[in-house]
Amino acid sequence: MSKDFFTSCEICPRRCGANRRAGETGACRVGADPVLARAGLHAWEEPCLSGTRGSGTVFFSGCSLGCVYCQNARIAGGEVGHPVSPSRLADIFLELEAAGAHNVNLVTPTHFAPLLSEVIPLARSRGLTLPIVYNSGGYERVETLRALAGLIDVYLPDFKYADAALAARYSSAPDYPEVARAALAEMIAQQPTPVLDGDGLLQRGVIVRHLLLPGAYRNSHDVVKYLATLRHAVYISLMSQYTPMAGVSSRFPELSERVRDKDYRRLVAYAVRLGIERAYVQEGGAAEESFIPAFDLTGVLPKE
Numbered sequence: 355m356s357k358d359f360f361t362s363c364e365i366c367p368r369r370c371g372a373n374r375r376a377g378e379t380g381a382c383r384v385g386a387d388p389v390l391a392r393a394g395l396h397a398w399e400e401p402c403l404s405g406t407r408g409s410g411t412v413f414f415s416g417c418s419l420g421c422v423y424c425q426n427a428r429i430a431g432g433e434v435g436h437p438v439s440p441s442r443l444a445d446i447f448l449e450l451e452a453a454g455a456h457n458v459n460l461v462t463p464t465h466f467a468p469l470l471s472e473v474i475p476l477a478r479s480r481g482l483t484l485p486i487v488y489n490s491g492g493y494e495r496v497e498t499l500r501a502l503a504g505l506i507d508v509y510l511p512d513f514k515y516a517d518a519a520l521a522a523r524y525s526s527a528p529d530y531p532e533v534a535r536a537a538l539a540e541m542i543a544q545q546p547t548p549v550l551d552g553d554g555l556l557q558r559g560v561i562v563r564h565l566l567l568p569g570a571y572r573n574s575h576d577v578v579k580y581l582a583t584l585r586h587a588v589y590i591s592l593m594s595q596y597t598p599m600a601g602v603s604s605r606f607p608e609l610s611e612r613v614r615d616k617d618y619r620r621l622v623a624y625a626v627r628l629g630i631e632r633a634y635v636q637e638g639g640a641a642e643e644s645f646i647p648a649f650d651l652t653g654v655l656p657k658e
Contacts, residue, residue, distance in 0.1 A: 382418040393654055395409070517573040560587065565593045566594055
């Protein structure tokens with residue numbers, strides 16, 4: 355992918371046309387230079403990613419989806435973060451490997467995807483051996499993903515909505531269901547078979563996450579029904595960790611409560627009935643703000 359996309363940005367499905375090289379921020383709320391809020395070991399990903407030492411998470415600032423209930427709203431809105439050069443980003447990958455990370459986990463990287471075509475080969479040339487994880491909201495252009503073929507080892511998308519009205523209400527993206535289905539098909543085409551190493555760590559493949567939202571069981575039911583058709587190609591991660599964030603309940607009162615345990619148990623039972631076996635589920639205690647890391651530029655700036 356040419357970095358010329360930044361001059362009239364069409365990287366994500368919003369295709370807002372912002373000239374991010376000239377300082378326009380467009381749908382993702384950031385310019386063309388990669389902006390990071392944190393880079394460090396993270397123990398709360400799926401076990402096949404976190405392992406015993408942690409996943410090497412790199413949190414990018416900005417987001418083109420902008421869900422109203424986002425737990426990382428401060429960085430999604432571009433309020434927190436520090437710009438880095440492509441060379442510095444490659445060094446961060448290597449520093450995570452030196453710290454013991456099992457993988458390099460790129461969190462919300464979509465709006466910087468063209469740079470990954472430069473940064474990942476650069477990091478490999480400097481000795482990086484870890485799998486690269488592309489951790490996104492699932493709202494991706496197929497053309498953007500195709501430009502990353504051969505560079506991404508593990509895709510880790512959300513599949514948030516089967517309900518277009520819900521996608522419009524919470525993410526201003528009524529096209530989310532069909533866009534996410536097409537994106538997921540491309541991810542599977544690139545990584546069709548999950549591969550685990552001897553320690554049970556995922557080296558290649560696709561994990562699809564779905565977060566149950568309060569009062570939205572029917573949406574989750576339909577998402578799981580769809581994901582069951584892909585159960586032989588992907589791992590599925592069903593999450594109950596929805597946490598009401600400050601300021602959301604006044605605009606969306608239905609999001610003021612946490613997910614009911616009985617609704618989550620019902621969803622897991624439905625997945626089992628559909629024959630889903632490659633799945634991760636969460637136990638009590640996941641819906642805590644303490645699971646949200648501090649976006650304090652840890653690991654972003656070079657040590658002096």
